[in-house]
Amino acid sequence: MGENFYAKKSLGQNFLKSKEIAAKIVDTALISTSDIVLEAGPGKGILTAELLAVAREVIAVELDPRLVMYLKLKFSKEIESGKLKLIEGDILEFDPGSQNLQKGGYKLVANLPYYITGKFLRRFLSETTQPSMMALMLQQEVAKRIVGRGGKESMLSISVKVFSKPSISFNVPRGAFSPAPSIDSSIILIDEIDDKRLGQKNTREIFFQIIKQAFGHKRKQLAGNLAPLYGSKENAEKALVKASIAPTGRAEDISISQWIKMAKSSTLEKGEFPVTEQESSDHT
Incomplete structure (x- = not known):
């Protein structure tokens, strides 16, 4: 051939x-x-x-x-x-x-x-x-x-x-x-491939939900983008501040460490927002 x-x-x-x-x-x-x-x-x-x-x-x-x-x-x-x-x-x-x-x-x-x-x-x-x-x-x-x-x-x-x-x-x-x-x-x-940075599975699911929502509308501020996940813009602002992220910021300017901090802090508050298998599967 x-x-x-x-x-x-x-x-x-x-x-x-x-x-x-x-x-x-x-x-x-x-x-x-x-x-x-x-x-x-x-x-x-x-x-x-x-x-x-x-x-x-x-x-x-x-x-x-x-x-x-x-x-x-x-x-x-x-x-x-x-x-x-x-x-x-x-x-x-x-x-x-x-x-x-x-x-x-x-x-x-x-x-x-x-x-x-x-x-x-x-x-x-x-x-x-x-x-x-x-x-x-x-x-x-x-x-x-x-x-x-x-x-x-x-x-x-x-x-x-x-x-x-x-x-x-x-x-x-x-x-x-x-x-x-x-x-x-x-x-x-x-x-330097490693899956330990996100820790437990629930944190990983929440992490990808957050970034998917955060990048949903590039021109909008983070608090507005994340409001649907947290039930209100006010709740989203509190979660962002807790992770040392400015609510008025844009997703493209936030570092990996800040996103990880937000995901990990969110897992500490049960019922903060739902995690579904379908949403968490769309990582890239």
Whole structure:
């Protein structure tokens, strides 16, 4: 089977074609001979080959059955030796535990279809066994939003930063892909992954309810945005002051530590506002 696949637009496929970029991703992620690497969406395997040259083991999850067949032929020796495990499936449904991956015991590298970014981050930061770090190819504008463009936060940046420390490593021009996308990309490192900052599950649910409501209307002041959660604007103002947040402030200017303080203080007052599973699931 040749490499002349047509990219499926429905899967958001843009194949990385630059070996130099692939090697730089491996270097940036500090992949070593002791690492187990989970690769999401290996595509034609250009990054897979660079990972296999360094890592102890690579587990690659690919949704497209055409590419799975191609990769089986391309990396037959590595598969036979056990250095590469190739799994056909959806990375959003993949359970790291099924491959005996432990919390913090593997690194995650991915060239993601842009349309699954939010679900992917939520999945591997808060819903399943967490990696020690992630090196992700993302749309450049999305990468900037995650790290906090111009010092301003977004619901996406807060949702990532509460579990980790994100940083942009380097930019990737659209010409490094085939077919070339209409926008440039960036490699973002998500490091220091930890789910302990929010503590108990109830605090996590309240945290995400608060930021979802707070970012609901960017031009409104916080007390007005949060009033529906607290029953009145006055109650919202009291909760904000308790967390050392100005009621007249804007959501984009509030730090992670302040949001965490507000969520934790809210859990101390039973019945302050309801928590529903549906609302708390929409993190990013």
